Amino acid sequence: MRPPTLTSKLLSVASLAALTHAELGKIHWRGPCNLTNETYMSESGPLICGTLEVPLDYTDSSSNKTLTLDLAKWPATKQPVAEPIIFNFGGPGENSFEGLGLYGEEFQAILGGHNDLIAFNPRGVGNTLPFSCYSDSTSRELVSLQAPGDGRASNTALGEIWAQSANIAQACYALNNQTGSLIGTSFAARDTMQVVDALKGKDALLNFWGFSYGTTVGAVIAAMFPERMGFVALDGVDNPAEVLNGYNAQKVVDVDKVLEGFCTGCMAAPDLCPLANYYSNAANLEAAIYMMLETLKANPIAIPEIGGVVTYSDIKSTIYNALYLPSSWPETSELILYVQARNTTILGNAEVYATLKSYGESASLVSSAKEAGTGVTCSDRARSASMEDLLPYIRASETLSQIASDNANGDMTCAQWNKNMYAKERYTGDFDVKTAHPVLILSNTFDPITPLAAAKNLTATFEGSVLLEQNGYGHTTLSMPSLCTAKAVRAYFANGTLPAEGTICQTDVPLFTNLTYADVWPKSFQRSVESRDDASILRALMSVREKMSRRRR
Template identity: 25%
Template sequence: MPRPLRLPALSAGLVAVLVLGACTASDDSPPSGSGTPASPTDQLSVEDVPQGMADYYGQEVAWEECGDGLQCADVTVPLDHDEPGGATIDLAVTRQPTDDDARLGSLLLNPGGPGGSGTQMVSSAEMLLSEDLMSRYDVVGFDPRGVHRSAAVDCVTDAELDEQRSAGYDLESEAGLEAYTESAEELAASCAENTGELLAHVDTESAARDLDVLRHVLGDERLSYLGYSYGTMLGAVYADLFPERVGRLVLDGGLDPSLSSHEVALGQAQGFEEAVRAYAEDCLSGSGCPLSGDVDSAVDQVRRLLEVADATPLPTSSDRRLTGPLAASGILLPLYEDALWPVLTEALRQAITENDGSQLLYLADLSADRQPDGSYATNSQEAFLAINCLDYPVDGDLAQWQEQATELEEAAPTFGPMLGMGEVLCDVWPHESEAERTEVTAAGSAPVLVVGTTGDPATPYVWSEALADQLDAGQLLTYDGEGHTAYGRSNACVTEAVDGYLLAGTLPEEDLVC
């Protein structure tokens, strides 16, 4: 019974902050190719500013203290970069400044998603970044357009979002497909009504153009950037648009820009299928595992739990019940981070042996930024849909989507059935995608360091390999391990390699495996 499920709009930072990143040594050299770091008063010459954008690039940022040593500000950008003289929006920016005399400039962060909040990420940056990076850079987080505090996409009420996250549909039946399509149409119409003109302009290319405005008003001649997961797509698109302004870019957990939406769904379905098998093997080797038998049997038990939750949602300690889609979200979250596997074990034990879905529901809510009082701390779920529907053109028709759904189920029996038919929503979306899914080369840019994790379920390792190959100046760093992304959650080898580039402009040895 296919149950369309969008993967959580989960930023790499959300799970990475649950474990401490390692800290390593630094170097005192300035960023590669940028000479002495630009001061906040430096300005690009008029001919270097995109036409009509001089006022945006020339704006002064009014920083205000916003607690815990952080500074916050808004930066104005055009709603439509093709019409810079038209309506504007404000981007929320938060930074952790450094007073080090050897300051290297600003290091901009993106946690992924799409829909992850960079302003939230900065508040826990010390748990991700090494002390050396924190001391040498102003660490800057921003909410991309449409996200959280930056002209947020708004679609439904919190209660309606609860209903959507818990709903499942039998897409093998005509009635189920009709109900799903009707729900998609209602959601799309609600997003259009509540978000307005912004909904047509939350694509990644627009966000990348915003990023160049941010770079400049922060006073940096070239961009230093650390992007996780979807943040690698944003960084790669930026590099392709502004190769001459690339400083030190690190793209961790690469997305392959050339893939279609179905190819992304297939890669992730297979990635999480491998991850649940790796988890099951680890669980069976320890004590207290609620699964039994060999790995195949253990994974079958996880599938049966999802089927049970579909047919008869599990009770929880609240007045909500754990449905199949919510159970799947609760299982997916710990698969992003192998340090959380014991948490998954306890949640599965409670669900399987006690028929209690409370802990899986808690994990599902955590992945969606849902608070105990029923409110959502961010709009990550809505922004995720809005950005993806503009970034991924809809190809094919219903018959082809059904064939692709069958391919997903066959390739990944546990999670594949939940990832099919996503095209139905974007097909009725009020704004058609004009994006092209093509390779990104960023010809003429400075070196770009791509970090890939061999057991990454959300951004499979082959995507990082592809991204590094596509970029003219790409170089791949490999972390041999499980979980999503590497820097800040893996080992000292990765930390030293990434820090070596961000702090000294020194790339790690080619084909380095950590």
């Protein structure tokens, strides 16, 4: 979709301001969504779309200007209908319609089918105060070519990233200077509570399932409105205090352990991981991957047929992103083999090459979602800095992980963010709160971006909350199917039952597997399926895994 111009944004806000106050607080369900995005149009099922008018600026009580939130609902499939659950699929910058459209059927199976599942696009995404820094893909591609995706790519990389980040920050300001301060986590929290008010009334409790950055939104909501928390599950926990106020080097603390898991899983499944046939053990394979990356720094792979070059940043970033989802690991092992062999036929394939570049270059070639995420992150952080100020945080990230990004791109863009786009409201309090109902916090043992340590930290601050650890790899517990985890989540949303302190759930498939959702019977899995309902949940979990893998592929 072509990003709206500044003029169209202002006209939209002006027209919304003409609405009467009677329109505030009412959801207007239009009917079936009729989604056209090919990513999820065939998956959207019974998704119903609607709109809700909310205050444009929560810090200006004298203004009657409003903003239209686009909402989606996957209706309950069973009676009686229980309280609705609001989803936040993370990002920031993720399209919530895509998440609910893709996985709504599976979430109903996991949760039992008695809840309406609700999602809305946060500010900056879709039609909700859209945030984009470039008006066309050509401009976006041009800026992505100006610097590598990682500051360790060369001894000049950090300087190149700093200069490129200045250009990105200025481009974002040029297109969003009137609206950029109206996005951010605090306003997302208030918008969420407006949706709860519209669904169930002013005193209703929030039932919420947030993933990744959605856990930061959920944590801020809980801190701002603790007395209105119903059943709140936070899966794949950011460290919210660091996300909002600092640089969060901690987020990469477990990445290299995930790569170790990749190598161990590969050696255990040579039929699915061809790399296993070339190494005697996982440690040797891991060392070879790091050696391959170091070689690419001085010897990138020329692709003469298309005039392209495959670089250190391309391959390192692609491997890092693959660590989010173990179901993508068999293909990742093939990619590593092609790079080691310097196979220009495969690496020069148009689709493969475009994919590598979309991960490896510091601005995405394919969408404005990253820009919306940058807008939220930098507006929340609201902190100018010099390159010298940032170097300790960048070096800390480098020390914690060899394979993860050093986050120089994101930090340097935020350091040069225009102050006029700092979020009008920023939550600066702590998270030492007692919520009306205890929070359920979930984390994989080895997560490449939201580590278990962050989940433990947040659990310690929310009084009465319980951490459910899933002994698996990848980003959020959905990255690996676990019937144990899913049943615990269902019990929590059904009646508030929390797992026992110290509970660790096992996963139901190995790290490298070609099992699909059709293989849900006990003989195919590590542990037994006890009932037809268990089989239905496991089938849904495998379907989520398959769809996530398809998107990442």
